[in-house]
Amino acid sequence: MSLFIRSRQPSDSTEGGADQDGAPAAAEDAPPGAPVPAPPGWFGRRHRRPRTARGVTIGTTVLAGALVLFALLVPNQVERVNAVAFLRLPAEGILLATVLLALPPRFRRAAAVVSGVLLGLLTVLKFVDMGFHQVLARPFDLVLDWILLDDAADFVRESFGRGGQVLAVVGVIVLFLGVLALMTLATVRLTDLMIRHRPVAARTTLVLGVAWITCVTLGVRITGVPVATKGTAEMLGNRVEQVRAGLRDARVFEKEAAVDAFAKTPPDQLLTGLRGKDVLFTFVESYGRVAIDDPAMAGPIDAALEDGTRRLRDAGFTSRSGWLTSPVTGAGSWLAHSTFLSGLWIKNQQRYRSLTTSDRMTLTSYFRRAGDWRTVGIVPGVRRAWPEGEFFGLDHIYDSEHLGYHGPYFSWTPVPDQFSLEAFERLEHGRKDREPIMAEIILASSHNPWSPIAHMIDWEDLGDGSVFHGIKKEGTDPKEVWKDPEKVRTEYRRAIEYSLRSLTEWVERYGDEDTVLVFLGDHQPVPTVTAGSTNRDVPVTIVAKDDKVLDRVAGWGWSDGLKPAPDAPRWGMDTFRDRFMTAYGPRGGEARGPAPQR
Template sequence: MSLFIRSRRLPDATEGGADRDGDPAAPEEAVGSTPDAAPPGWFGWRRRWPRTARGVTVGTTVLAGALVLAALLLPNRVERVGPVAFLRLPAEGILLAALLLALPPRFRRITAVVAGVLLGLLTVLKVVDMGFYQVLARPFDLVLDWILLDDAADFVRESFGRGGQVLAVIGVIVLFLAVLVLMTLATVRLTGLMVRHRPVATRTTLVLGVVWITCVTLGVQNSGVPVAARSNADMLGNRVEQVRAGLRDARVFEKQAAVDAFAKTPPDQLLTGLRGKDVLFTFIESYGRVAIDDPAMAEPVDAALRDGTRRLEDAGFASRSGWLTSPVTGAGSWLAHSTFLSGLWIKNQQRYRSLTTSDRMTLTNYFRKTGDWRTVGIVPGVRRAWPEGEFFGLDHIYDSEHLGYRGPYFSWTPVPDQFSLEAFERLEHGRKDREPIMAEIILASSHNPWSPIARMIDWDDLGDGSVFHGIKKEGTDPKEVWKDPDRVRTEYRRAIEYSLRSLTEWVQRYGDEDTVLVFLGDHQPVPTVTAGDTGKDVPVTIVAKDPKVLDRVAGWGWTDGLKPAADAPRWGMDKFRDRFMTAYGPRGEDAAAP
């Protein structure tokens, strides 16, 4: 018997062992037709249980087809995923099938492998796009967004711990490799099936091509979605244009950055209307227009703003509010901060890098240039070296490690807002015999994921922050909160209320005749909170006790109080720097005159 097996030849092409182009047939076709001829192991069980083997073969082929079809039709936005999205004809799949059938065996195998890898990469890109749309309301930038993946890993670590970060990174790598391998195997398997059934595959491809063209010509749709799909080609075309636009944008930005209306203004002519004042530029993380306009949040946030306005008025302060349009939404705070301070539209990481390696003067730089202010930064979200601090003209920076905080993180938030403001009072504002301060203050408690949230306590009880250990235990679990969009929105709203109250109580408690506060949101929250609203407006407010300060901006048409009216003026965030410096420069005196 062993001699018989060794001498037995495999079937040739005319016997079904290969197609006419020389492609090998499926392994089971290359085995003898008798049980004695079947080798032990994998192919042996197929002979012993032919029905099971047939079921596995058919099932695997069906899964391969479903995988490839899903890759071709999968949208790159979560809200578009649904049954209708997969009841379409993909042009790319029809063209690929025609190409594989037309190629000779050697090139067909190579093309099938390459196509599988590309389909896998395309699938990964679509999934990444889904994440970016969910957070930033835009697709992934193939050139500029790689640095954000590192930030995403840091966010996971700071929200769910080091173990959660490691598991997440390992999971992402495993899934990435699995998608590439499975998509390649699926494409190769379907290619072999088409070749073994070439006449049927050729007719089917021709019919599908005719149907696709007909659907395009007649504009056939299913629930408003075109049946003839070419989304992958459109998506890749958009990405190519995105790369080209990014290259062009670098040159455009360089020209824009070279123009500065105040570059030649002598230091003694800068910000003359604020001399002797403490000027605080305060960013409230994710404080977007949705917090004020959304019906589900409007009433409690409005109550918080009314209460803050009342308490400030009782302390002798007045306020004016308007709207700014941020360059980003969902995340990217540093892009918004640099837009506000530089007077340039910093919409991507390329512009940010170009800005921070240039000699562009920011609003904070101009305060420093006068020589009349000590410039400081309260930046609790910074947990590692931040060389950009020098670019922004800050004499001293207090990051999360230098605020004296000994309490717990609240998910991503290293230091609760109330403690950050009290630390500013202790370290800078409350010092005796000091010079005027210009401070950039970042309030991070309203940073995603808004769970758990700190709550207000008596300012005298803050101590070193240890009291927040117990407060954190009272809070919610982000893993549970994020299972329900309504709970996410509720926690977001509560976080905004906490930040607003922390800030207004600080002004009420420590502000004086020389306090000028400018506070604003940096961007809208993620789409889970905005419920699909793609607007980028954020509130901005100026608070002061000295009436001359607000007289300078009387011509802006802003709303009295902490809440901007729906029809209050709306400017691009990049316009604020020059308008602010004009209002508080020598020319602003005319606007303030009665």
């Protein structure tokens, strides 16, 4: 009788009287020889087709194990995803199995669910990291990068239309919820399996733990990759430190921003070496060092720079070039722009918000304070209200809606560079009886995805931009281009050539004795183009017809022409503002100490 009673009690391995596969136990009160009715639903099908049911059960368990291992072992960078990455022993998985086996039953299920959700979030974070590494060459910042997700959605809409944006957002949400659900179910299933086979699970966990320690001690590797890994724990530890650093950074930045060497300089002592000149600060989107150094691009880009140098020289202009190190790579143009203009290292969105809500003077706002310039912005990439324009000291802003353009978008690019420059001439530079201009001009044609791109036409034929409808139809399809990295690199190079030619032809056509052009790249392009390089250098060039302008920077050691030499000076982008204002201040090109390297 006692044996009978024990057999009727639910055990730790078959909760609720279920058999080892989870089916309800058959009724034990049925008379001998009586047929046992098949349970309804799934359990009924298992009763009728036991082999199929067992195959499904085994397959589901294997899939659950694969999902959990995937979450623990998958790297957070696309280039590190290979077969070897999954042939490792994760310390976190061994520890998790140990904890779940040790917990009492009333806590075990809740722990399994929480662990599954956390593994799902970990997997999502690794996927997001992959995207950030592909575009920004860095992982996702859990404190500062949430605003960039909205920018990413806008980029998809502008590149692939509203429908593409909706599909992308819906797909991301479904994927997010699906990963959380699947990872939770997988963890719960594996936990149930371990409990049903506790002795085997305990022995296996012990063996794996010993194997992990042995591999660490002996340094066992497969093709250079350690077999024993605690990569997930290290990644999470780095994220905790990243969060702490992000919270500390606000205090550090506040101290840095409080220092401004020109804050007390009287207006009549500012930028005296440029009085009467039109000064144009022009950013060329994604114009990075790779365009000049990469052998696959160097030939055509060199030819474009040499041709531009020759044409400008023939028109009476001289140029000098060097290198600046940008705070960002791949994207984040506004961070580079504000670094260049503010003289502060604006490396994240938190610093950008702090800067633009402060009273810090920028290079452009110092021109306005001096009182001798009308300050304008040509910002075709801006398609909505831009309150930061006032912070940067711009008297008037021409965004994409106010340049008179009636042509098509070129993927993300709202206005082709040649038209933007012609609009600047029509709206500001070409006006009669005007005061000198300080202009911030942002050229956007070389913005990712570089397909389709415009090409140069006769300046007289630009009209209202309608001519670009036909030019866009002749261009490439971004969906096809981005299937092949070499095609991406080719289109990037062509886009940079177009931007450079637009700019140099404008100077050749409209520049005069009072024109001073400073143009630079804002950051390197995405890793698809840079082939994973971590270099953040961009070219910077000063062009002028008046020799006195370039005499003031003779001590900088910059290279002659539009192309900086490989060994030309390399400064942090945040050092340019003070160097420039010193060179063009009352004491001219007074020597300064070496620029800090980033």
